[in-house]
Amino acid sequence: MLGLYIHIPFCSAICNYCNFNRGLFDTDLKARYVDALIAEIETARLKSCATLSPCATLSPNATVSPNATRSPNATVSPNATVSPNVAHDFGRARADTIFFGGGTPSLLEPDEIARIIRACESAFDLASDREVTMEANPESVTEARLAAYRRAGVNRLSFGVQSFREDELRRLSRLHSADRARAAFAEARAAGFDNISLDLMMWLPEQQLSEWLESIDAAVALDPEHLSLYMLEVYPNAPLKDDMARARWSQAPDDDVAAMYVEAMERLEAAGYAQYEISNVAKPGRRSRHNLKYWVDGEWLGFGCGAHSTRDGVRWKNTSATEEYIDQVAHGGALQVDIHHLTPDQQLGDALFTGLRLVDGIDVNAIQSRYGVDVWRRFGADLEPFLEAGCLRRVGSRLSLTRQGMLLAHEVMSVFV
Numbered sequence: 001m002l003g004l005y006i007h008i009p010f011c012s013a014i015c016n017y018c019n020f021n022r023g024l025f026d027t028d029l030k031a032r033y034v035d036a037l038i039a040e041i042e043t044a045r046l047k048s049c050a051t052l053s054p055c056a057t058l059s060p061n062a063t064v065s066p067n068a069t070r071s072p073n074a075t076v077s078p079n080a081t082v083s084p085n086v087a088h089d090f091g092r093a094r095a096d097t098i099f100f101g102g103g104t105p106s107l108l109e110p111d112e113i114a115r116i117i118r119a120c121e122s123a124f125d126l127a128s129d130r131e132v133t134m135e136a137n138p139e140s141v142t143e144a145r146l147a148a149y150r151r152a153g154v155n156r157l158s159f160g161v162q163s164f165r166e167d168e169l170r171r172l173s174r175l176h177s178a179d180r181a182r183a184a185f186a187e188a189r190a191a192g193f194d195n196i197s198l199d200l201m202m203w204l205p206e207q208q209l210s211e212w213l214e215s216i217d218a219a220v221a222l223d224p225e226h227l228s229l230y231m232l233e234v235y236p237n238a239p240l241k242d243d244m245a246r247a248r249w250s251q252a253p254d255d256d257v258a259a260m261y262v263e264a265m266e267r268l269e270a271a272g273y274a275q276y277e278i279s280n281v282a283k284p285g286r287r288s289r290h291n292l293k294y295w296v297d298g299e300w301l302g303f304g305c306g307a308h309s310t311r312d313g314v315r316w317k318n319t320s321a322t323e324e325y326i327d328q329v330a331h332g333g334a335l336q337v338d339i340h341h342l343t344p345d346q347q348l349g350d351a352l353f354t355g356l357r358l359v360d361g362i363d364v365n366a367i368q369s370r371y372g373v374d375v376w377r378r379f380g381a382d383l384e385p386f387l388e389a390g391c392l393r394r395v396g397s398r399l400s401l402t403r404q405g406m407l408l409a410h411e412v413m414s415v416f417v
């Protein structure tokens with residue numbers, strides 16, 4: 001079944017490391033954006049190849065910039081064509097997850113979230129056991145507000161906590177404190193949420209292994225159902241880069257980062273979490289059903305500015321600028337700015353690249369059935385050094401990364417792209 005991704009591009013302040021598609025919150029802009037989102041979702045069922053094809057812009061150099069974790073190298077093949085036969089009739093297509101990401105979706109009013117969910121219900125055949133996740137920042141919620149989101153249909157929260165240390169939160173220019181994060185978590189529980197994920201970031205400026213593990217322990221103490229651990233990436237034009245230079249902050253050496261990752265995973269496993277993806281752990285039955293679609297060769301539709309979609313071997317992205325997006329929706333213009341018809345080889349590469357992020361890895365027999373390709377024959381020689389080095393393991397028809405291999409995931413996965 002499809003996953004539905006809804007992008008909310010507003011934040012109360014812009015964090016110094018952020019590289020997402022977002023802008024400062026503005027009440028009027030937000031109201032117009034929500035109306036546009038609903039209009040886009042409601043017309044999704046009317047979309048067909050007739051609306052996709054004319055706006056296709058096939059640039060041979062365009063690269064895919066995923067909203068999750070897909071091949072960063074997938075490019076449009078010179079042979080790719082805009083096929084008039086690819087049907088994108090979303091009419092009442094079945095979907096079982098909705099994910100409000102951003103930005104800061106918890107800046108939307110609960111009734112706005114409810115209207116968007118209703119639009120999804122009217123445009124798609126939504127499973128009764130749907131997972132509806134909303135990303136939330138700790139400073140933007142109260143118990144009453146969270147209870148209202150729950151009534152609106154949100155049943156899973158993902159809090160952007162990042163750290164439980166005040167000094168680290170300040171260096172990241174986050175608006176919340178560690179205590180506010182704890183309070184937001186308690187408010188979510190009181191509001192009835194029994195499925196909560198926390199995001200934490202490692203390799204922060206000046207962060208030592210012991211300090212990172214403090215945040216892990218603080219998260220475990222709250223007993224969330226799910227945790228995502230990310231590594232800070234300091235982008236060349238991020239204000240954080242200047243902050244670090246001015247304050248002479250540095251990041252830990254590579255060996256320490258490896259220890260941060262391995263020790264955190266071991267500590268989380270000891271606390272009852274199972275790692276199921278390079279960056280994600282969950283209690284039994286609490287994996288993110290929506291995010292799994294990105295890793296199991298699934299399909300999803302993205303709504304809102306900059307949102308990506310993948311369906312029927314076609315990948316496309318909406319225009320990124322918020323005002324332009326609103327304008328295009330209002331005037332019935334073309335939203336899709338990059339439409340890539342993936343070649344079979346690109347689809348195969350993506351399936352292998354993303355599937356290997358999962359702890360369960362990939363089933364080469366299933367790949368052979370779906371793509372008609374013998375993975376060992378095609379990639380065996382390139383994979384062998386990683387198997388010998390203990391980065392990959394082969395058990396029966398399954399190929400997966402070892403924990404050691406996860407630290408070198410990009411090198412291993414480059415075999416497939």
Ligand code: SF4
Pocket residue numbers: 010011013014015018019020022102103104137160
């Ligand atoms: S809250 Fe998240 S999306 Fe918003 S600026 Fe900070 S990091 Fe970026």
